[in-house]
Amino acid sequence: MRFGSKKAKSMVLSTALVVVSFILKEAAAAGHAAAGPAATLAMLATAAVAGFPIFKKAFGALRYKVVGIDALVTIAVIGAIAIGEFWEAAAVTYLFSLGDYLESRTIEKTRSSIKALLDLAPDKVRVRRGGQDLEIGPEAVLVGDVVVVKPGEKIGVDGIVLEGSGYVNQATISGESLPVHRAEGGEVFSGTILESGYLLVEAKRVGEDTTFARILHMVEEAQDRKAKTQKFLESFSRWYTPAIVAASALLFAFSRDIELALTLLVIACPGALVISAPVAIVAGIGNGAKRGFLVKGGDIMEKLGSIKAIAFDKTGTLTAGAPEVRQVRSFAGAEDEALKIAAAGEGYSEHPLAKAILAEAASRGMAAEPAAAEIIPGRGVAFAYGGKDCLVGSRSLLADKGIALSADQESEVAREESRGRTVVLVVAGGAVLGFIAIADAARPEAAAEILALRKLGIRRIVMLTGDNPRAAQAVAQELGIDEVRAGLLPQGKVEALESLKAAYGRVAMVGDGVNDAPALAAADLGIAMGGAGSDVAMETADVVLVSADLSRLSYGLGLSRATVRVMKQNIYFALGVAGLLLAGVLVKAVNLSFGMLVHEASVLLVILNAVRLLKYGHKSTLQGRRQVQWPTAAQPAP
Amino acid sequence: MTTKPYQLETVSCPSCIAKIEGMLKRTEGVAGSQVSFATSKVKVNFDEAKIGSDQIRERIVRLGYAVLGEK
Numbered sequence: 205m206r207f208g209s210k211k212a213k214s215m216v217l218s219t220a221l222v223v224v225s226f227i228l229k230e231a232a233a234a235g236h237a238a239a240g241p242a243a244t245l246a247m248l249a250t251a252a253v254a255g256f257p258i259f260k261k262a263f264g265a266l267r268y269k270v271v272g273i274d275a276l277v278t279i280a281v282i283g284a285i286a287i288g289e290f291w292e293a294a295a296v297t298y299l300f301s302l303g304d305y306l307e308s309r310t311i312e313k314t315r316s317s318i319k320a321l322l323d324l325a326p327d328k329v330r331v332r333r334g335g336q337d338l339e340i341g342p343e344a345v346l347v348g349d350v351v352v353v354k355p356g357e358k359i360g361v362d363g364i365v366l367e368g369s370g371y372v373n374q375a376t377i378s379g380e381s382l383p384v385h386r387a388e389g390g391e392v393f394s395g396t397i398l399e400s401g402y403l404l405v406e407a408k409r410v411g412e413d414t415t416f417a418r419i420l421h422m423v424e425e426a427q428d429r430k431a432k433t434q435k436f437l438e439s440f441s442r443w444y445t446p447a448i449v450a451a452s453a454l455l456f457a458f459s460r461d462i463e464l465a466l467t468l469l470v471i472a473c474p475g476a477l478v479i480s481a482p483v484a485i486v487a488g489i490g491n492g493a494k495r496g497f498l499v500k501g502g503d504i505m506e507k508l509g510s511i512k513a514i515a516f517d518k519t520g521t522l523t524a525g526a527p528e529v530r531q532v533r534s535f536a537g538a539e540d541e542a543l544k545i546a547a548a549g550e551g552y553s554e555h556p557l558a559k560a561i562l563a564e565a566a567s568r569g570m571a572a573e574p575a576a577a578e579i580i581p582g583r584g585v586a587f588a589y590g591g592k593d594c595l596v597g598s599r600s601l602l603a604d605k606g607i608a609l610s611a612d613q614e615s616e617v618a619r620e621e622s623r624g625r626t627v628v629l630v631v632a633g634g635a636v637l638g639f640i641a642i643a644d645a646a647r648p649e650a651a652a653e654i655l656a657l658r659k660l661g662i663r664r665i666v667m668l669t670g671d672n673p674r675a676a677q678a679v680a681q682e683l684g685i686d687e688v689r690a691g692l693l694p695q696g697k698v699e700a701l702e703s704l705k706a707a708y709g710r711v712a713m714v715g716d717g718v719n720d721a722p723a724l725a726a727a728d729l730g731i732a733m734g735g736a737g738s739d740v741a742m743e744t745a746d747v748v749l750v751s752a753d754l755s756r757l758s759y760g761l762g763l764s765r766a767t768v769r770v771m772k773q774n775i776y777f778a779l780g781v782a783g784l785l786l787a788g789v790l791v792k793a794v795n796l797s798f799g800m801l802v803h804e805a806s807v808l809l810v811i812l813n814a815v816r817l818l819k820y821g822h823k824s825t826l827q828g829r830r831q832v833q834w835p836t837a838a839q840p841a842p
Numbered sequence: 843m844t845t846k847p848y849q850l851e852t853v854s855c856p857s858c859i860a861k862i863e864g865m866l867k868r869t870e871g872v873a874g875s876q877v878s879f880a881t882s883k884v885k886v887n888f889d890e891a892k893i894g895s896d897q898i899r900e901r902i903v904r905l906g907y908a909v910l911g912e913k
Binding site for chain 2: 210257260261264265268272274304307308311312315318424427428438479482486489
């Protein structure tokens with residue numbers, strides 16, 4: 205056991221003492237005169253053993269003028285001894301420390317998910333320095349070091365493969381449970397596992413800078429980012445404890461009943477209340493992190509549960525983001541000419557459509573020299589090629605430059621678009637040469653996911669895209685999306701979100717996190733997909749889906765609602781118990797030790813209620829849905 | 843100024859956090875501190891010229907919270 209061997213020993217000793225005390229007390233009550241003093245002794249011993257850590261904390265805190273629950277219990281115990289209620293003193297200290305012991309054991313459980321992640325962190329790295337292989341801690345690795353990875357081992361750095369090849373399980377970073385092949389020049393991440401093969405990796409990012417370390421850091425910070433409810437409860441408890449001390453003093457002044465005043469002191473500890481929200485948040489965020497749904501804080505959990513509308517980016521989010529050229533149409537000249545010009549113009553572009561064009565050109569064996577092109581954001585590129593001014597891009601690019609399509613061209617383009625394809629037009633020297641029709645298939649899970657979100661009560665599902673209206677409409681229809689706003693530039697997406705917010709209330713935006721950063725920031729809640737590897741996504745988004753799997757969304761939405769529900773249950777329960785106890789004390793139905801018993805039991809129940817959240821999303825609750833599996837630390841090499 | 847995280851034994855109540863932070867706030871040489879309930883870690887920002895890491899540890903322990911390690 206990591207903690208508490210000392211605590212555990214003290215617990216065993218005080219349990220034995222409290223049992224002896226009880227037997228002697230009963231014996232004394234039954235008329236064995238000799239048992240009386242022995243009982244008193246045993247009770248005082250119990251109070252001393254069980255109470256020592258409490259008193260220590262109380263006095264330690266008092267020195268810094270902080271009054272906590274330990275101080276309240278200490279006052280109560282001293283008071284009980286002063287009035288000769290030794291059994292009460294023993295019982296109260298015993299129950300309080302037993303409660304504290306059990307609570308820290310159970311609370312540890314709510315944190316188990318994050319611990320499971322921490323265990324995946326690499327603990328040693330084999331570096332090759334001066335021809336020798338040394339095993340060192342991951343924090344001692346330097347950027348530029350050559351790291352040697354053998355099968356079954358964890359990769360300890362983010363870097364580039366210098367030599368060798370193998371299959372890497374990257375579930376920690378990408379959420380993808382199938383291993384990927386990596387060879388010379390390939391990128392590998394810390395926290396992933398080399399399942400087979402052998403790699404020499406040049407370290408690019410080490411220690412705390414690696415993607416994996418940043419995910420861990422993010423989750424840790426998230427669990428401490430407080431929910432609104434939690435902040436309220438904390439400010440509440442700040443004046444509550446002193447107020448109770450004052451109330452007890454007043455009660456004593458008026459009633460002259462010290463036992464009553466002491467009981468009030470003990471039962472009024474807001475233990476269950478202050479812990480009600482944080483335990484739920486820790487368990488909820490931990491559960492999400494384990495399943496590739498990273499939520500950045502308790503406040504985000506609360507917001508997530510109350511989302512009314514969701515806006516999706518199309519390319520790369522609803523679709524796989526790997527577009528393919530389906531048709532090259534040439535109005536004038538050879539078919540290949542239009543493709544060649546397009547490939548030249550898009551040569552340096554990172555846009556997914558550009559990649560599709562380049563891939564098609566390569567597959568036809570064309571090697572176009574990339575031209576220095578001017579990028580017109582959201583529209584296309586302009587460049588010079590073969591002595592002519594060329595344009596490659598959307599219909600709106602042509603309209604901007606005053607180039608019109610003929611009626612025949614227009615109807616051909618429209619037909620392609622209504623089939624869900626994106627049309628890239630190619631213009632050279634003012635004449636429309638042809639177009640390239642590119643299709644990007646919807647993700648297989650998208651339609652089912654939209655339905656699941658609707659079942660969860662999302663009122664409006666909208667697609668925001670820079671693509672043309674017809675292509676967007678075709679995808680939207682296939683997936684059952686309510687509304688399409690197409691042809692949007694990045695700024696247009698931000699404006700669209702503002703109007704959605706006005707119309708529907710809380711709106712979430714789901715995007716790939718790279719091109720959609722402004723939109724993710726503009727929404728009430730930004731959700732970046734497959735973004736764990738991207739710095740921008742991790743910083744701008746409120747929620748990061750580790751894998752590019754849309755089904756995480758409905759799971760996460762359900763999880764956030766369950767978390768908020770547990771939080772509310774806990775708060776109402778804690779308030780209810782406090783109210784009942786208070787009433788019980790005032791009518792003298794509750795004494796010191798019984799009050800403490802109920803109080804500690806309520807704290808324990810609140811924690812156990814939060815532990816239930818760890819089970820959310822297990823196979824039984826998500827019918828047969830594919831789970832993102834973080835790899836286990838001890839994965840055997842195949 | 844340096845910042846150091848200390849791993850504590852499981853902190854089981856959020857009010858303990860207020861206590862530890864309150865104590866550190868009144869400690870000479872400590873500019874700021876942050877206690878994490880989720881991970882039971884304390885991050886302390888302090889002036890090494892005025893107070894040593896060992897003294898900070900000792901103060902936390904004296905308050906009744908075992909320090910399991912520095913990270």
